[in-house]
Amino acid sequence: MTATVRVAVPRKGRPLEAVLERFAECADAAALADEITSTLRYEKSVTKGDAHPERDVYERLADYSDLSDPSEPEYTLLRDDRDGMPRRVVFDSVTLDVGGVAVHLVGREEPFRALRTHEFGLGFDSADLVLEEVVKLRAEGLGSIADINARIDPMDTDVRVVSGLGDTVYHTLMAKPEILPPGSDLDRSFVEGYEGPLCISPRYERLVEAVLGTSQLDGVTFAYPDDAAEEEAAIADVGLGVYLTMTGSTARDHGLVLGEHLFPSETVLMENVAESDAAAERVKAAVADEDVETEIPV
Structure with a gap:
């Protein structure tokens, strides 16, 4: 060999x-x-x-x-x-x-x-670690593994x-149904027009900024779960959030609607x-x- x-x-x-x-x-x-x-x-x-x-x-x-x-x-x-x-x-x-x-x-x-x-x-x-550490933040978001290399600074x-x-499991949008206007989809365009708190795990702040894009986060403030709280429970309290899902059953148990798969955690x-x-x-x-x-x- x-x-x-x-x-x-x-x-x-x-x-x-x-x-x-x-x-x-x-x-x-x-x-x-x-x-x-x-x-x-x-x-x-x-x-x-x-x-x-x-x-x-x-x-x-x-x-x-x-x-x-x-x-x-x-x-x-x-x-x-x-x-x-x-x-x-x-x-x-x-x-x-x-x-x-x-x-x-x-x-x-x-x-x-x-x-x-x-x-x-x-x-x-x-792939999450690459987004958290070296992917450049831009106004537009990214949605696939194949987009990552274009966002890496070769000087970094x-x-x-x-x-x-x-x-693959996915970073997924989820929300209480009452915050969604009738007939609207829970996707990136909804976040772009949304103003208020968005519940995420603290470690994923930069990842969420890279995935959604900085322009879609105008008017959005990040909220974080308490150490003792389940992420899905914290999102239910806030109304809107992003968290990892495989089947989404826990989110549904907390009365949440599952929206767009934003990015694969792979x-x-x-x-x-x-x-x-x-x-x-x-x-x-x-x-x-x-x-x-x-x-x-x-």
Whole structure:
């Protein structure tokens, strides 16, 4: 095989599972992907108090990790942010063969930032982080993953989005029905004519500004949920808001109308173009193959 290509990946959760599913397809690694996913889901249930293993976390960690063989997964411990800050087993490392290239998947808490600092040439992270950190704000909004690269200042970062992985949930407009005029649609044009509070999670302020566009937010003030409140409940109190939805059932339980899907919250393959080489290009082509997902023009 050629020289090893290191790829930054999330340590846990839906984004890591999406990455593993993609490598299961392009590296014939379905069994390995299932092993890592099932291990981390079980450890999540332990952290939440839903499972109660007899062995302590260090014994389980030693059992899960095989340090003698890079093709077997390794795990590590992190402090979870739940009450009591329990130790949580998360993904650390594994090496795969992708079309004759050794690909070393390396777990990182912030893969996007690891690419920005040139630690890696390729990596996966949420598209949300790109919007929150480097996408330029403009009067007009954006609505798709494919729009992102045109909003990245090349003087700010060498990182570009290559393709999405399809693990999509949406930042969605939602509102109490009484604030909508009869016959009107809950979409971007409604927000453009709206004046008043818009409830969002504080971390998504810049994302919402990028997605809606600054001109549509004239007359709008951001409101934020209390720490103890569900986002959907807080939006119901305010009247209008933006939050992530998959089925929308929780929003409907709070009497909210679901409106336009504003932007997909999706795991994306990214590259630092300053760190790219021939081996990394081969991996990128395999992971973003047209039969799997459409590559985004740069």
